[in-house]
Amino acid sequence: MRRPKTKKFKLQNRHSEEKENKLLESWLDSGKPNSGSNPLSLPAPPEKSPIGILPDGSFSPYSGAKKFSQLPLSKKTKDGLAQAGYSEMTAIQRASLPHSLCGRDILGAAKTGSGKTLAFIIPVIEKLYRARWGPEDGVGCIIMSPTRELAGQLFEVLKSVGKYHGFSAGLLIGGRKDVDTERERVNELNILVCTPGRLLQHMDETPNFECSQLQVLVLDEADRILDMKLRNDLNAIISQLPKYRQTLLFSATQTKSVQTLARLSLKDPEYISVHEESETATPSRLQQTAMVVALDQKLDMLWSFIKAHLNSRILVFLTCCKQVKFVYEAFKKLRPGIPLKCLHGRMKQDKRMEIYSQFCEKRSVLFSTDVASRGLDFNKAVDWVVQVDCPDDVDSYIHRVGRTARYMSGGRSILFLTPSETQMLDKLQEKKIPVRYIKANTKRFQPISGLLAALLVKYPNLQQLAERAFITYLKSIHRKCDKEALELSNVPIDEFSVSLGLPTTPKVRFLEKLKSKKVSEKLTLVSDSDDDESPSEHLEDSLGPPSELLQGSLRNGRSEEEELQLEDGFLAEKDSLHAGEENPAVTAIAAPATRVLKKKKLKINVHRPVGTRVVFDDEGNTLPPLAKLAETITGADSIKLDKDKVKQRYAELREEMRVADKEDKALDRQRRKEKRIKQKMKLKRGRDGEDDDDDGDGMSEDDLSESDGASRIRKKAKVYFDSDSDDGERKGKDNTGVGSVVTLAEQEELALKLLSSMHS
Numbered sequence: 142m143r144r145p146k147t148k149k150f151k152l153q154n155r156h157s158e159e160k161e162n163k164l165l166e167s168w169l170d171s172g173k174p175n176s177g178s179n180p181l182s183l184p185a186p187p188e189k190s191p192i193g194i195l196p197d198g199s200f201s202p203y204s205g206a207k208k209f210s211q212l213p214l215s216k217k218t219k220d221g222l223a224q225a226g227y228s229e230m231t232a233i234q235r236a237s238l239p240h241s242l243c244g245r246d247i248l249g250a251a252k253t254g255s256g257k258t259l260a261f262i263i264p265v266i267e268k269l270y271r272a273r274w275g276p277e278d279g280v281g282c283i284i285m286s287p288t289r290e291l292a293g294q295l296f297e298v299l300k301s302v303g304k305y306h307g308f309s310a311g312l313l314i315g316g317r318k319d320v321d322t323e324r325e326r327v328n329e330l331n332i333l334v335c336t337p338g339r340l341l342q343h344m345d346e347t348p349n350f351e352c353s354q355l356q357v358l359v360l361d362e363a364d365r366i367l368d369m370k371l372r373n374d375l376n377a378i379i380s381q382l383p384k385y386r387q388t389l390l391f392s393a394t395q396t397k398s399v400q401t402l403a404r405l406s407l408k409d410p411e412y413i414s415v416h417e418e419s420e421t422a423t424p425s426r427l428q429q430t431a432m433v434v435a436l437d438q439k440l441d442m443l444w445s446f447i448k449a450h451l452n453s454r455i456l457v458f459l460t461c462c463k464q465v466k467f468v469y470e471a472f473k474k475l476r477p478g479i480p481l482k483c484l485h486g487r488m489k490q491d492k493r494m495e496i497y498s499q500f501c502e503k504r505s506v507l508f509s510t511d512v513a514s515r516g517l518d519f520n521k522a523v524d525w526v527v528q529v530d531c532p533d534d535v536d537s538y539i540h541r542v543g544r545t546a547r548y549m550s551g552g553r554s555i556l557f558l559t560p561s562e563t564q565m566l567d568k569l570q571e572k573k574i575p576v577r578y579i580k581a582n583t584k585r586f587q588p589i590s591g592l593l594a595a596l597l598v599k600y601p602n603l604q605q606l607a608e609r610a611f612i613t614y615l616k617s618i619h620r621k622c623d624k625e626a627l628e629l630s631n632v633p634i635d636e637f638s639v640s641l642g643l644p645t646t647p648k649v650r651f652l653e654k655l656k657s658k659k660v661s662e663k664l665t666l667v668s669d670s671d672d673d674e675s676p677s678e679h680l681e682d683s684l685g686p687p688s689e690l691l692q693g694s695l696r697n698g699r700s701e702e703e704e705l706q707l708e709d710g711f712l713a714e715k716d717s718l719h720a721g722e723e724n725p726a727v728t729a730i731a732a733p734a735t736r737v738l739k740k741k742k743l744k745i746n747v748h749r750p751v752g753t754r755v756v757f758d759d760e761g762n763t764l765p766p767l768a769k770l771a772e773t774i775t776g777a778d779s780i781k782l783d784k785d786k787v788k789q790r791y792a793e794l795r796e797e798m799r800v801a802d803k804e805d806k807a808l809d810r811q812r813r814k815e816k817r818i819k820q821k822m823k824l825k826r827g828r829d830g831e832d833d834d835d836d837g838d839g840m841s842e843d844d845l846s847e848s849d850g851a852s853r854i855r856k857k858a859k860v861y862f863d864s865d866s867d868d869g870e871r872k873g874k875d876n877t878g879v880g881s882v883v884t885l886a887e888q889e890e891l892a893l894k895l896l897s898s899m900h901s
């Protein structure tokens with residue numbers, strides 16, 4: 142019943158909109174303001190605006206406009222913009238708004254933090270306003286984002302700029318439980334801000350949900366939404382949208398692939414890339430640095446970095462959720478002196494949103510996966526972006542570092558690269574990304590592998606996290622190696638495991654399979670060719686570290702290295718740059734191949750010492766004795782760990798364990814004694830024909846453990862005072878004259894122990 146009315150209404154709307162668009166286009170095409178009647182009383186363009194040239198060669202009277210107030214926008218939008226504090230336009234807004242307001246399809250590209258959000262929010266609001274869109278018209282616009290946090294952020298901008306308009310807008314993102322409430326309301330919404338998955342869920346499951354009247358489709362971070370991972374979702378969504386619509390695509394790394402864009406059926410899109418001629422592809426106020434850090438020193442370096450920047454807001458990127466979880470939990474226990482937070486895709490949505498807003502508000506360190514790499518604004522207040530693991534590609538790098546130096550503010554970034562990842566620097570250079578090569582200040586380098594090892598002994602859960610982080614990281618490296626034709630055998634696996642504090646290198650099934658596959662391939666080759674070389678030589682070749690490859694991938698020409706002196710002094714000074722002494726990065730650059738071999742040898746010595754007792758864990762893995770573990774950490778590591786500290790920590794740990802063991806034994810003795818006494822009492826009562834309720838109040842042992850401390854002491858005391866004592870223990874009489882098996886001092890000690898166990 143509602144549809145025909147809506148359609149009629151829509152036709153009228155379209156008619157008036159087309160008229161208005163014609164008017165605007167005539168302005169744009171003629172280069173002169175239209176002096177004729179204006180149905181929406183759009184303001185005339187500024188009289189003395191410098192005339193700009195549009196990509197199609199025509200003049201635009203608005204391209205010279207610098208302020209939003211100079212654009213033909215509705216008063217409500219202008220008020221919303223003014224209220225939110227936006228007056229001057231940024232480059233991408235200046236360049237794209239004259240086109241998008243005319244209803245053209247846009248492919249917008251501009252650096253991170255340059256204001257692309259307003260470049261699509263304004264035309265969306267204006268389009269619906271001019272079409273006099275109402276609740277009965279249903280969904281008029283869809284704004285899609287690849288992540289939930291970004292969708293939330295876009296929704297906030299839409300709310301603030303569109304606050305004087307009467308449109309209904311909704312945020313549809315996964316991880317929210319109120320799908321049913323969404324279902325009831327989704328048809329009444331005019332603007333949907335969503336992630337592809339949730340939108341598709343509504344398209345599939347919500348009765349009567351349709352977008353047949355859609356006017357504008359916006360893809361923020363378009364290249365990400367169009368890439369392979371979200372490909373199927375997007376295709377399914379597009380198939381349910383009308384072809385007659387305006388499409389706006391924005392990203393800092395815009396795709397120009399015709400094949401990709403063909404799926405969106407764009408109509409003569411305007412490609413607007415405002416920074417294409419710019420000297421750099423990243424914001425000019427962003428200071429970017431990179432340093433070579435061996436894989437097994439990354440956590441040490443990260444810890445040292447955090448300790449040196451306790452007054453900064455730091456965003457740390459790691460490859461996977463498991464790494465984020467482990468590093469967050471481990472660092473939290475080590476207490477660096479700054480609040481720590483973590484964000485990854487496996488967290489509950491409410492928690493994710495909470496962390497996101499907390500990080501916007503407070504100085505802290507946020508460990509995150511790439512879920513925070515795109516679009517997030519974090520209140521423009523991130524001081525440092527630290528990439529502990531090399532990003533997958535240059536585009537990912539651009540988006541990650543783009544979380545700082547946004548709009549007018551400055552920012553810094555640092556990228557840790559292992560010796561085999563240094564080719565990334567060349568790729569960045571090719572794409573006009575100025576990264577300075579620096580070194581760490583060795584004086585501020587604080588190794589933590591020993592502390593992590595101690596933590597893992599103390600907290601078994603943390604050990605599990607470490608193992609998972611270890612395996613997942615290797616998997617991610619394996620995937621990368623596949624892509625970039627690198628050898629996984631270059632990765633110092635044992636050293637990496639030790640650096641996470643793991644007592645033994647966990648078994649990695651896929652690695653073992655890979656190794657056996659390689660060995661069998663080699664053996665087949667040997668048997669095929671009538672070669673004189675022994676198979677064992679081949680075997681060694683295939684398993685040994687191909688050090689040449691590692692060396693070959695290193696950058697030479699160290700004279701080109703630049704160093705950055707920062708006031709915090711974390712980064713190295715020039716002298717130490719060339720000294721190559723204690724700096725782990727220097728060691729890694731100078732002789733990576735020999736170092737790996739040396740460490741391999743050491744490792745073998747540590748794990749298979751002749752004549753040493755081999756200890757096995759529950760799963761049959763060999764465990765080095767604790768002393769040997771210390772050797773592994775202190776002796777094998779070329780980064781000169783603080784041996785004394787490690788030893789001292791182990792001594793402390795041993796002492797703690799000794800005390801705990803003593804207490805356990807004492808408790809166990811007492812329990813056994815107690816049991817014997819109870820048994821005797823039972824026997825005695827049985828003999829006397831009494832009820833066998835030994836406490837007299839009907840409480841079981843379990844009840845006893847649940848009851849409050851005072852009654853526990855009373856009950857225990859009762860047992861001792863009432864019992865006979867013929868078990869060979871020292872006998873005594875208390876002043877009540879009742880027979881007792883323990884002395885007063887023992888009773889006091891027992892009571893104290895019970896109290897302390899109760900508190901712990």
Ligand SMILES: Nc1ncnc2c1ncn2[C@@H]1O[C@H](COP(=O)(O)OP(=O)(O)OP(=O)(O)O)[C@@H](O)[C@H]1O
Pocket residue numbers: 226227228229230231234251252253254255256257258259392393515516517518520521543547548
């Ligand atoms: N015209 C403007 N005047 C003042 N501040 C602005 C203006 N436009 C945008 N900003 C501010 O600039 C910051 C970055 O804007 P926005 O998030 O839109 O950047 P972006 O280009 O979309 O970045 P990314 O590529 O990372 O998604 C925001 O804090 C926003 O409030």
